Amino acid sequence: MAEIVLEGVTKRYPDGSLAVRDVNLDIADGEFVILVGPSGCGKSTTLNMIAGLEDITEGTLRIDGKVVNDLAPKERDVAMVFQSYALYPHMSVRENMGFPLRLAKVDKATIDRKVEEAAKVLDLVEFLDRKPSNLSGGQRQRVAMGRAIVRNPKAFLMDEPLSNLDAKLRVQMRTQISRIQRRLGTTTVYVTHDQTEAMTLGDRVVVMRQGVVQQVGTPAELYDMPRNLFVAGFIGSPAMNFVQASLTPDTLRTPLGDLPLDDRMRRELERRDAPRDVIVGLRPEAFEDVSLARDTGGPVITATVDVLESLGSDAYVYFTAEGGPVSTAELDELATDSGLADTGAGGDQQIVARLDAATRAREGQPIELRVDLSKAHVFDPKNGTNLTHPES
Amino acid sequence: MSTMAEPAKDEARGKKALSAGARQERRLGWLLCAPAVIVMLAVTAYPICYAIYLSLQRYDLRFPNRAEFIGLGNYGAVLSSPFWWDAFWVTIFLTVVSVAIELVLGMGLALVMHRTIFARGTVRTAVLIPYGIVTVVAAFSWQYAWTPELGYLAGLLPSGDAPLTEQWPALWLIILAEVWKTTPFMALLLLAGLALVPEETLKAAMVDGATPWQRFTKVMLPLMKPAILVALLFRTLDAFRIFDNIYVLTAGAHGTGSLSILGYDNLFTALNLGIGSAISVLIFICVGIIAFTFVKLFGAAAPGAEVKR
Amino acid sequence: MAAAGRSHATRWAIVNVVVVLYALFPVWWIAALSFKDPSTLTDGSYIPTDWTWENYKGIFQTSEFTRALINSIGIALIATLIAVVLGTMAAYAVARLRFPGKQVLIGMSLLIAMFPPISLVSPLFNIERSIGIFDTWPGLIIPYMTFSLPLAIYTLSAFFREIPWDLEKAAKVDGATPAQAFRLVIVPLAAPGVFTTAILVFIFCWNDFLFAISLTSTESARTVPAAIAFFTGSSQFQQPTGSIAAAAVVITIPIIIFVLLFQRRIVAGLTSGAVKG
Numbered sequence: 001m002a003e004i005v006l007e008g009v010t011k012r013y014p015d016g017s018l019a020v021r022d023v024n025l026d027i028a029d030g031e032f033v034i035l036v037g038p039s040g041c042g043k044s045t046t047l048n049m050i051a052g053l054e055d056i057t058e059g060t061l062r063i064d065g066k067v068v069n070d071l072a073p074k075e076r077d078v079a080m081v082f083q084s085y086a087l088y089p090h091m092s093v094r095e096n097m098g099f100p101l102r103l104a105k106v107d108k109a110t111i112d113r114k115v116e117e118a119a120k121v122l123d124l125v126e127f128l129d130r131k132p133s134n135l136s137g138g139q140r141q142r143v144a145m146g147r148a149i150v151r152n153p154k155a156f157l158m159d160e161p162l163s164n165l166d167a168k169l170r171v172q173m174r175t176q177i178s179r180i181q182r183r184l185g186t187t188t189v190y191v192t193h194d195q196t197e198a199m200t201l202g203d204r205v206v207v208m209r210q211g212v213v214q215q216v217g218t219p220a221e222l223y224d225m226p227r228n229l230f231v232a233g234f235i236g237s238p239a240m241n242f243v244q245a246s247l248t249p250d251t252l253r254t255p256l257g258d259l260p261l262d263d264r265m266r267r268e269l270e271r272r273d274a275p276r277d278v279i280v281g282l283r284p285e286a287f288e289d290v291s292l293a294r295d296t297g298g299p300v301i302t303a304t305v306d307v308l309e310s311l312g313s314d315a316y317v318y319f320t321a322e323g324g325p326v327s328t329a330e331l332d333e334l335a336t337d338s339g340l341a342d343t344g345a346g347g348d349q350q351i352v353a354r355l356d357a358a359t360r361a362r363e364g365q366p367i368e369l370r371v372d373l374s375k376a377h378v379f380d381p382k383n384g385t386n387l388t389h390p391e392s
Numbered sequence: 393m394s395t396m397a398e399p400a401k402d403e404a405r406g407k408k409a410l411s412a413g414a415r416q417e418r419r420l421g422w423l424l425c426a427p428a429v430i431v432m433l434a435v436t437a438y439p440i441c442y443a444i445y446l447s448l449q450r451y452d453l454r455f456p457n458r459a460e461f462i463g464l465g466n467y468g469a470v471l472s473s474p475f476w477w478d479a480f481w482v483t484i485f486l487t488v489v490s491v492a493i494e495l496v497l498g499m500g501l502a503l504v505m506h507r508t509i510f511a512r513g514t515v516r517t518a519v520l521i522p523y524g525i526v527t528v529v530a531a532f533s534w535q536y537a538w539t540p541e542l543g544y545l546a547g548l549l550p551s552g553d554a555p556l557t558e559q560w561p562a563l564w565l566i567i568l569a570e571v572w573k574t575t576p577f578m579a580l581l582l583l584a585g586l587a588l589v590p591e592e593t594l595k596a597a598m599v600d601g602a603t604p605w606q607r608f609t610k611v612m613l614p615l616m617k618p619a620i621l622v623a624l625l626f627r628t629l630d631a632f633r634i635f636d637n638i639y640v641l642t643a644g645a646h647g648t649g650s651l652s653i654l655g656y657d658n659l660f661t662a663l664n665l666g667i668g669s670a671i672s673v674l675i676f677i678c679v680g681i682i683a684f685t686f687v688k689l690f691g692a693a694a695p696g697a698e699v700k701r
Numbered sequence: 702m703a704a705a706g707r708s709h710a711t712r713w714a715i716v717n718v719v720v721v722l723y724a725l726f727p728v729w730w731i732a733a734l735s736f737k738d739p740s741t742l743t744d745g746s747y748i749p750t751d752w753t754w755e756n757y758k759g760i761f762q763t764s765e766f767t768r769a770l771i772n773s774i775g776i777a778l779i780a781t782l783i784a785v786v787l788g789t790m791a792a793y794a795v796a797r798l799r800f801p802g803k804q805v806l807i808g809m810s811l812l813i814a815m816f817p818p819i820s821l822v823s824p825l826f827n828i829e830r831s832i833g834i835f836d837t838w839p840g841l842i843i844p845y846m847t848f849s850l851p852l853a854i855y856t857l858s859a860f861f862r863e864i865p866w867d868l869e870k871a872a873k874v875d876g877a878t879p880a881q882a883f884r885l886v887i888v889p890l891a892a893p894g895v896f897t898t899a900i901l902v903f904i905f906c907w908n909d910f911l912f913a914i915s916l917t918s919t920e921s922a923r924t925v926p927a928a929i930a931f932f933t934g935s936s937q938f939q940q941p942t943g944s945i946a947a948a949a950v951v952i953t954i955p956i957i958i959f960v961l962l963f964q965r966r967i968v969a970g971l972t973s974g975a976v977k978g
Binding site: 048051052053072073074078079080082083084086088089090099100103104147151157 | 867871872875877878881889
């Protein structure tokens with residue numbers, strides 16, 4: 001168990017391309033940290049550098065206070081779970097799990113005991129003598145976990161360990177990983193492209209884009225106070241709604257209607273000398289059905305419901321805002337990554353509101369929605385900065 | 393290896409562009425390939441150059457002292473000789489006909505191996521026998537089968553017929569022997585191509601109303617095209633150098649000699665190294681043209697071209 | 702429904718039988734010949750009426766055949782061994798390492814795979830005579846291993862590419878040195894591929910005829926296929942048919958054993974290198 005410290009860690013490939021740029025990260029002992037971002041953002045490269053599978057071009061990496069830049073993986077005492085599980089096909093489950101101990105020259109009896117223990121935790125006892133090819137996907141995943149657990153390493157490194165499982169199993173394993181990590185208290189770095197996994201698993205989440213860390217924070221911080229457009233658009237499902245707006249001294253003029261600035265927003269926007277054209281971001285739950293909620297004094301807009309999705313607990317209401325979709329480099333990248341760019345949904349900007357299930361909204365009918373301005377964000381379209389973020 | 397110059401250049405770009413690991417990987421790659429490369433160069437590149445050199449000489453092994461440089465004289469002699477052209481057309485005929493038959497039969501065989509509902513292992517095992525068997529052995533089996541008074545097949549013909557002593561029957565028998573031996577190989581290559589056709593695509597075509605024949609020609613064949621072209625390329629080049637079957641079946645008599653037989657005879661019967669080498673070089677050029685045509689015209693994916701990581 | 706299923710099955714059974722007969726008949730025929738005595742040799746029947754071992758006894762009494770058999774086995778084994786070792790090294794590099802010149806190597810082996818052997822026969826004949834390896838084992842081993850190298854490199858690199866790259870990484874993180882990762886993870890996984898390649902290369906060397914008759918002149922290095930072609934009858938008036946048939950059967954036996962035992966692997970090996978692309 002150990003803390004992991006990255007200082008100015010950079011990865012440059014021989015062809016000159018930068019995969020990871022100047023990552024600074026302090027991972028505390030026992031912490032569960034998630035690296036998340038769209039494919040190609042450098043999260044796996046960062047993990048591989050921590051594991052020692054890729055050279056660090058610049059910067060220092062310390063594990064447990066010791067600089068390990070030039071140490072081979074075997075000398076770093078970390079365990080890794082791969083997306084493909086990387087189980088040795090010619091070894092039984094027992095041999096797979098005992099392999100790291102065997103390499104460390106642990107005596108046979110101890111290996112057997114530790115493997116049995118881990119197998120019990122992971123519910124693998126009856127499969128110990130099978131070959132990986134005779135296991136289901138979920139079982140293989142557990143064997144990969146078991147191989148990491150038995151060594152009692154300084155840290156677990158997990159590279160999208162659940163992405164080859166089906167949705168239901170993924171949720172199950174997610175809670176199991178969380179439980180195991182908490183019980184063992186082992187420092188864990190976990191890579192995923194799935195923001196739901198990131199939000200549910202991590203003590204802290206690191207959002208990366210194009211090799212650069214965008215924001216580090218607890219899931220709640222990322223959700224409530226995204227530093228920029230990219231983090232705002234990436235975290236949350238359904239994603240944050242974005243509309244173009246023009247800023248006057250005390251109002252935001254948006255296609256949805258005029259939104260008066262509250263004190264908090266006015267202060268932050270003035271402090272940062274905001275431009276005239278901005279992007280407003282509203283999470284789906286920033287809307288309330290006027291007929292259901294008590295009057296909080298927020299501005300009310302009217303929209304025509306395109307589609308209504310009732311989920312039982314909530315209802316999602318989709319409507320369109322005139323003025324065309326918001327397009328910036330960050331948002332386009334997110335759309336491409338999530339495949340939304342291919343859906344052919346062009347034209348007007350689509351907005352989704354999450355309402356109480358009791359809403360009387362009907363498709364094709366107008367509805368009045370109150371906007372909770374305390375949950376609104378204003379972004380600079382040029383560099384994506386969140387102009388209403390209290391610190392940045 | 394001039395790795396000395398690199399660090400300086402890399403310094404300029406940052407810290408080090410080519411990490412120690414990458415440089416080590418590069419050196420290891422070269423080291424591991426070196427023996428194979430040296431062997432292949434020494435045993436093929438050098439001799440073919442030497443063959444070109446020999447082909448420009450008058451060099452008769454019976455009169456080794458009279459060797460002298462005669463430029464392209466040997467090529468002139470070969471290309472103006474009817475023997476070359478006879479052998480050339482025989483080879484083209486054998487190649488085209490046998491490869492065409494192999495393709496059709498091989499496709500059928502591949503479909504059988506792919507679709508058969510039982511005894512798949514037995515069928516595949518049986519089919520591997522012709523592939524594995526020594527060509528000379530198979531050739532003798534065919535020769536005896538067609539030898540009057542000895543063979544079961546000759547017995548089917550009117551008595552007195554000796555098919556291996558007449559040009560056309562002999563050519564067809566050579567094709568038969570060649571087809572028997574190499575169809576399985578063709579079938580296996582096509583079978584691997586068949587495995588690349590997704591079952592669901594065929595089902596989709598079926599739902600879309602395609603007849604079995606349409607499914608075969610409109611869906612399977614286009615998807616198998618890379619596999620077919622590779623198989624054709626391999627087999628065409630292989631058929632073009634046909635030697636063993638002809639040597640055993642007719643020894644090249646009665647107008648059945650291929651180019652390989654002609655080259656061999658000039659070397660070991662006529663003992664004329666100069667002419668023999670000129671023939672060798674000409675065959676090499678023919679093979680080069682065939683390969684080039686396939687790759688350029690049909691875009692046959694050269695096997696190994698996909699080696700990327 | 703059941704009737705339709707049965708007729709379907711019958712149709713496949715017939716097709717399968719036809720395929721098996723097609724493949725095996727010439728082999729059966731020459732085997733039948735080898736068991737016939739000279740008096741019934743010409744009866745044209747598919748099953749010998751009088752079974753006899755005479756032809757086999759005959760060939761094993763002549764050094765012409767026994768010597769050739771030793772040559773065949775020795776030359777094919779040594780050429781296979783060298784080709785597989787060199788091929789494994791090169792294929793590992795091709796499949797696993799990044800280095801400039803890889804495409805050149807691949808192109809070169811492709812070129813050699815297409816090379817017409819007859820083009821090499823005349824120069825090799827002269828070169829081998831001048832350096833004194835004509836009509837010796839090395840004189841055949843060298844061209845055999847060269848011509849089987851492309852086959853070995855293709856097949857092996859296809860097998861190596863199928864070993865997941867992650868496994869080597871996993872082994873390293875699990876605490877293995879590079880040598881341990883190679884020995885404990887890569888070798889056990891590569892062994893079947895190497896073995897399959899060895900079989901294919903052996904069949905290739907065992908099969909050759911052109912080099913065998915061109916680069917030998919006496920019994921000292923002549924292999925069985927070449928020796929068969931030069932068989933003469935035990936007397937001037939006797940055709941060597943029986944002896945040839947017997948010898949042919951003997952050198953077919955190893956092939957049949959390989960095919961029976963390793964059918965699956967040979968198919969995988971033959972198709973792996975060629976078609977992905």
